[in-house]
Amino acid sequence: MRALMPAPELTSFRREMDRLFDRFWEDDGENLPAIREWVPSLDFSETADAYMVRIEIPGLEPKDVQVTLQDNVLTVKGEKKEEITQKDERFYRLERTHGMFSRSLRLPAPVDGAKVNAVFKSGLLTVTVPKAPEAKASTIPIKVG
Numbered sequence: 001m002r003a004l005m006p007a008p009e010l011t012s013f014r015r016e017m018d019r020l021f022d023r024f025w026e027d028d029g030e031n032l033p034a035i036r037e038w039v040p041s042l043d044f045s046e047t048a049d050a051y052m053v054r055i056e057i058p059g060l061e062p063k064d065v066q067v068t069l070q071d072n073v074l075t076v077k078g079e080k081k082e083e084i085t086q087k088d089e090r091f092y093r094l095e096r097t098h099g100m101f102s103r104s105l106r107l108p109a110p111v112d113g114a115k116v117n118a119v120f121k122s123g124l125l126t127v128t129v130p131k132a133p134e135a136k137a138s139t140i141p142i143k144v145g
Contacts, residue, residue, distance in 0.1 A: 038098065039101060039103070040057050040103065041055070042076075042103055044105055049131055050128050050129055051128075052126065053127040055076055055124070057078060057123060058123035059123070060080055062120045064080070064081075065077070065120070065125060067116070069113045072106060072107045072110065073104055073105065073107070074105050075102065075104040076104075076125065076127070077101065079100045080098045081098060110132035110135045112132050116128070
């Protein structure tokens with residue numbers, strides 16, 4: 001019968017875990033650390049002529065975002081400001097994030113920085129970066145000899 005009984009160490013460990021979870025569920029969330037890092041989602045794709053980057057940044061205005069291209073690295077920076085709430089307001093859940101963000105992508109081939117185009121519509125920023133002529137694929141005809 002002793003073989004079926006858990007080791008005393010496991011029983012002690014279980015009691016400690018139960019205490020930990022009891023403390024967690026008793027807390028109303030005010031003492032939990034706030035997570036303020038915001039990393040917007042992006043898609044990075046390629047066509048024959050350009051690279052496309054689409055970044056979801058809802059709640060921002062174009063003036064809150066900066067797009068730069070340097071040494072073949074495309075960087076999008078911005079800041080989503082915190083909305084002012086009433087002092088007597090008590091939150092039961094905080095899921096919306098705010099703060100500064102920065103996303104950088106190294107482009108895999110030379111690009112034409114003078115022709116980069118950025119369009120912001122309905123919370124989606126689309127950046128089109130044309131490839132440099134030397135980066136575009138070309139077909140070489142094969143001669144019969």
